[in-house]
Amino acid sequence: MARWIPYEPAEEARLLGELGISSTEELFADIPRSVRLGRLGIGAGKEEPEVAAFLERMLGRNRSYRGFSTFLGGRTPIRYVPAAVDAILSRSEFYTAYTPYQPEASQGMLQALFEFQSLWVELTGLDAANASLYDGATAAGEAMLLSRRLHEGHRFLVPASLPWEERSVLENYGVGAGVRVEPIPYEPASGRLDLVSLRSSLAAGDVCGMLAEMPNGLGGVDDQLPELKALLSDIPLTVLADPLALTVLEPPGNWGADIVVAEGQGFGLAPSFGGPLLGLLACRREHLRLSPGRIVGATTDREQRRAFTLTLQTREQHIRRSRATSNICTNQSLLALAFVAYASLVGPRGLERLAANLSEKARTLASQLSQVTGLRAPQFDAPYLWEFAVSLQAPSVPNFLQRLRRARVLGGSPLADPRAGGGAGLAGSYLASVHEGTTDRDIAKYVRAARAATEGAS
Amino acid sequence: MSFRQARWDEPLIWELRPPTEEAPPEPIPGIPERMRRRRRLAWPELSELEVVRHYTRLSQMNFGIDTSAYPLGSCTMKYNPKISEKLARLPGAQEVHPYQPEDTVQGSLELIWRLERALAKITGLPEISLQPAAGAHGEFAALLIIRAYLKGRGELDRRTEILLPDTAHGTNPASAAMAGFTTREIASKDGCVDLEALRAAVGPTTAGFMLTNPNTAGLFESEIPEIARTVHGAGGLLYYDGANLNAILGVTNPGRMGFDLAHLNLHKTFATPHGGGGPGAGVLAVTAELGRFLPVPRVVKSGRKFHFEYDRPDSIGKIKTAYGNFGLDLRAYAFLLSHGEEGMRQISRRAVLNANYLGKKLGEYLPRPFRALVKHEFLLSGTPLKAQGVRTLDLAKRLLDEGVHAPTIYFPSLVDEALMIEMPETESVRELDAFADAFRRAVTDTPENLHAAPQHLSVGRVDEVKAARDLRLSWKDLREQRTG
Numbered sequence: 010m011a012r013w014i015p016y017e018p019a020e021e022a023r024l025l026g027e028l029g030i031s032s033t034e035e036l037f038a039d040i041p042r043s044v045r046l047g048r049l050g051i052g053a054g055k056e057e058p059e060v061a062a063f064l065e066r067m068l069g070r071n072r073s074y075r076g077f078s079t080f081l082g083g084r085t086p087i088r089y090v091p092a093a094v095d096a097i098l099s100r101s102e103f104y105t106a107y108t109p110y111q112p113e114a115s116q117g118m119l120q121a122l123f124e125f126q127s128l129w130v131e132l133t134g135l136d137a138a139n140a141s142l143y144d145g146a147t148a149a150g151e152a153m154l155l156s157r158r159l160h161e162g163h164r165f166l167v168p169a170s171l172p173w174e175e176r177s178v179l180e181n182y183g184v185g186a187g188v189r190v191e192p193i194p195y196e197p198a199s200g201r202l203d204l205v206s207l208r209s210s211l212a213a214g215d216v217c218g219m220l221a222e223m224p225n226g227l228g229g230v231d232d233q234l235p236e237l238k239a240l241l242s243d244i245p246l247t248v249l250a251d252p253l254a255l256t257v258l259e260p261p262g263n264w265g266a267d268i269v270v271a272e273g274q275g276f277g278l279a280p281s282f283g284g285p286l287l288g289l290l291a292c293r294r295e296h297l298r299l300s301p302g303r304i305v306g307a308t309t310d311r312e313q314r315r316a317f318t319l320t321l322q323t324r325e326q327h328i329r330r331s332r333a334t335s336n337i338c339t340n341q342s343l344l345a346l347a348f349v350a351y352a353s354l355v356g357p358r359g360l361e362r363l364a365a366n367l368s369e370k371a372r373t374l375a376s377q378l379s380q381v382t383g384l385r386a387p388q389f390d391a392p393y394l395w396e397f398a399v400s401l402q403a404p405s406v407p408n409f410l411q412r413l414r415r416a417r418v419l420g421g422s423p424l425a426d427p428r429a430g431g432g433a434g435l436a437g438s439y440l441a442s443v444h445e446g447t448t449d450r451d452i453a454k455y456v457r458a459a460r461a462a463t464e465g466a467s
Numbered sequence: 468m469s470f471r472q473a474r475w476d477e478p479l480i481w482e483l484r485p486p487t488e489e490a491p492p493e494p495i496p497g498i499p500e501r502m503r504r505r506r507r508l509a510w511p512e513l514s515e516l517e518v519v520r521h522y523t524r525l526s527q528m529n530f531g532i533d534t535s536a537y538p539l540g541s542c543t544m545k546y547n548p549k550i551s552e553k554l555a556r557l558p559g560a561q562e563v564h565p566y567q568p569e570d571t572v573q574g575s576l577e578l579i580w581r582l583e584r585a586l587a588k589i590t591g592l593p594e595i596s597l598q599p600a601a602g603a604h605g606e607f608a609a610l611l612i613i614r615a616y617l618k619g620r621g622e623l624d625r626r627t628e629i630l631l632p633d634t635a636h637g638t639n640p641a642s643a644a645m646a647g648f649t650t651r652e653i654a655s656k657d658g659c660v661d662l663e664a665l666r667a668a669v670g671p672t673t674a675g676f677m678l679t680n681p682n683t684a685g686l687f688e689s690e691i692p693e694i695a696r697t698v699h700g701a702g703g704l705l706y707y708d709g710a711n712l713n714a715i716l717g718v719t720n721p722g723r724m725g726f727d728l729a730h731l732n733l734h735k736t737f738a739t740p741h742g743g744g745g746p747g748a749g750v751l752a753v754t755a756e757l758g759r760f761l762p763v764p765r766v767v768k769s770g771r772k773f774h775f776e777y778d779r780p781d782s783i784g785k786i787k788t789a790y791g792n793f794g795l796d797l798r799a800y801a802f803l804l805s806h807g808e809e810g811m812r813q814i815s816r817r818a819v820l821n822a823n824y825l826g827k828k829l830g831e832y833l834p835r836p837f838r839a840l841v842k843h844e845f846l847l848s849g850t851p852l853k854a855q856g857v858r859t860l861d862l863a864k865r866l867l868d869e870g871v872h873a874p875t876i877y878f879p880s881l882v883d884e885a886l887m888i889e890m891p892e893t894e895s896v897r898e899l900d901a902f903a904d905a906f907r908r909a910v911t912d913t914p915e916n917l918h919a920a921p922q923h924l925s926v927g928r929v930d931e932v933k934a935a936r937d938l939r940l941s942w943k944d945l946r947e948q949r950t951g
Binding site for chain 2: 013014015017020021023024025027028033036037038039040041043044045046048049050051052053054055056057060061063064065067068069070071072073074075077079081083084085087091093095096097099100101102103104105106107108109110111112113114115116117118120121122123124126127128130131132136137138140141143144145146147154174175177178180181182184185186187230232234235255256257258259260263272279280281282283284285286294297303304305306307308309310311312314316317318320321323325326327328329330331332333335336337338339340341342343344346349350352353354356357358360361364365368372392393394410411414419422427428429430
């Protein structure tokens with residue numbers, strides 16, 4: 010067993026003596042016999058070499074995407090993480106620290122979080138950001154609840170292109186407030202929001218807010234987004250954005266978004282089988298007091314030196330309890346540090362180059378895949394950045410992706426809801442993404458495998 | 468006093484080299500003009516050394532467990548083993564995408580499956596979900612399950628109230644409200660649930676009772692069997708806030724105590740690092756009866772293979788993207804494997820010994836509001852200091868000058884000027900004695916010095932009132948120098 014508990018038999022005996030007892034058992038006298046346990050049955054402890062070998066073997070049964078030509082992405086993109094990001098995160102003064110409730114002892118983390126908030130404000134064009142939420146989906150859930158506090162109504166409109174996981178999270182976040190999540194269809198050809206449907210949905214009333222995506226769950230950039238604010242009038246508009254897209258697209262705060270949320274994993278974090286992730290939320294200044302999560306503010310110390318501290322805590326659960334704006338306590342601070350460190354290491358021009366580079370690869374992929382008989386790539390004709398939906402008639406998407414996988418190509422992820430009764434909306438579609446490591450050879454391999462997989466199927 | 472924290476006067480990152488270029492980014496082909504960014508992102512262009520030095524300096528203006536003890540009550544700031552960090556950085560852990568085919572992620576699925584089995588044994592509740600991102604998120608998921616359960620029984624319309632003791636963590640009432648319940652606080656008696664008050668409160672409107680045991684006063688609720696009978700007798704469910712499981716590992720567990728649902732904080736009891744505020748992992752554990760409501764996907768084993776299962780018609784669905792904080796699950800599993808059966812008991816024994824010993828020592832300086840026998844933590848009240856115009860806050864700041872973190876203060880609110888102290892099992896007796904000495908120096912210091920503290924950190928006493936009055940929450944605010 011590891012030496013994480015000090016081995017101090019003599020000292021422990023002294024402590025027992027000072028407490029006037031003969032055994033630590035006596036310290037458990039207040040736990041009734043009727044609730045005591047026998048053995049747990051979890052096995053004996055192991056030494057570090059054994060633990061390391063055991064878990065290395067287990068993780069070795071994973072096959073990293075690096076062993077494939079990989080086109081997976083979505084909200085958890087595969088992006089290179091500069092070595093310096095992990096070097097910064099590995100400073101144990103950061104990662105072994107608690108929430109900075111004592112600001113004088115925690116200026117380093119507080120300043121880093123202030124920088125993170127500032128970066129999210131610059132990216133979104135809004136006024137204020139919090140110090141992180143769990144992930145993009147829960148950030149969207151919190152944005153929905155903030156909308157409900159800002160505006161009457163029980164209907165929250167989302168694009169039908171929103172990935173099923175996010176819609177399900179939103180539905181759960183809406184339960185308590187009595188908010189229903191309602192999909193607005195997309196135009197069949199473009200994948201853009203169907204504004205006719207949106208107008209009639211709004212006309213029916215009782216709408217407390219709306220979510221738009223930039224880009225959407227089908228990979229498309231909807232050029233109608235700047236028109237939404239006029240349609241919504243005083244109904245709050247939330248935009249769920251890709252942070253990298255915000256380095257090349259006009260910040261939503263500049264064209265009418267009231268809240269911008271995102272999944273931030275692509276900035277400095279490996280996919281790690283989907284967690285930890287990073288939720289971001291920015292909003293307008295006038296809505297701050299109703300917004301969720303921790304916020305860091307700049308102030309001074311007694312000698313008028315610049316200092317940072319958690320602020321507006323009277324919104325939070327540890328003070329406001331059942332009337333708090335959210336139940337969130339522990340957030341994703343360390344990953345917020347990764348986000349701001351990543352952006353600072355890559356720099357604005359580097360981020361733009363990355364965006365341009367990825368979108369060029371995606372265009373190459375689309376033009377090559379579109380030559381495969383039976384595939385429609387991209388499925389929709391709206392502009393896209395680094396991923397797009399692909400549709401096929403036959404074989405089924407799972408079958409097709411399985412065939413690609415045998416050719417060592419991870420071709421993308423299905424867009425349909427895998428739950429029984431999840432709806433057949435996008436059953437024939439999947440999302441294909443590129444990453445920095447995608448080469449022309451990967452694309453050629455994909456095309457060959459796709460040809461083989463569709464041949465004879467239709 | 469010899470402790471000195473680094474004081475770098477480190478600029479904000481954009482002050483290192485203010486961005487000047489406002490040219491728009493190169494247009495991306497196909498993206499319409501109206502959607503293109505008109506001005507380049509305003510962020511500095513820095514060299515790698517500039518960025519690394521900046522954040523390394525910031526790290527030196529921060530307390531962490533590796534540099535000092537962290538006696539925060541209810542936070543269980545134990546050592547975060549380095550082997551866990553190493554394992555979590557292996558390619559098999561990091562370079563795996565959540566949407567890879569099942570046959571390529573058998574290792575991750577096996578780890579989830581095994582960790583769930585182990586946590587089921589530890590909690591005494593057989594059905595586990597690793598999906599919640601943090602303790603409060605686990606609470607929220609659990610309350611959605613309570614809703615689903617009551618709805619299935621046709622009782623949701625009338626069972627609308629969640630009961631909780633006045634010592635409950637703030638997340639409990641906040642989570643209950645978020646899940647659409649009303650909340651009612653049950654008054655404590657001598658630091659524990661007042662059974663008479665609980666009996667009077669339960670009834671046909673009771674959806675459930677949320678309890679932390681040992682509670683936030685560090686006391687074990689010995690009446691737990693009767694509490695369980697009372698809540699169940701009234702038709703409610705019993706929820707265990709497992710933030711503080713450390714003291715009872717291997718001794719008792721939520722299932723054995725009669726709880727129906729529980730969450731565990733892997734970032735406390737199971738030693739995953741807290742990261743300056745997160746990430747955490749808020750495992751949810753429920754009875755066999757409630758298992759069908761857990762979030763999808765579940766991980767199941769058939770033969771020697773592991774699979775995701777989505778076909779769970781009663782499931783509440785998703786509460787988070789993907790499957791939870793896998794990187795944290797891995798660290799917690801490494802911790803569990805290392806300790807094993809006997810290790811669990813060693814943890815609880817040592818954690819409780821530390822708390823009782825330190826409680827006795829510090830009880831010489833400040834009163835302890837409740838009984839002496841505690842579990843993982845204990846409370847002190849700073850009330851006697853008030854006569855000299857000294858508050859608990861002053862004492863906390865003065866302790867920082869000793870090079871240790873301050874305890875949790877002003878919680879729970881039923882104790883005036885509360886200090887809540889927890890020194891987990893990884894702290895040595897030498898460290899406990901050093902903390903006791905530091906505490907003695909602090910509590911016996913002059914009011915002037917206590918008011919002037921801290922004096923040896925990177926900044927002096929921070930003006931939190933000003934922060935809230937003149938909100939400056941970003942670079943944009945600083946540029947515009949806005950107030951109010």
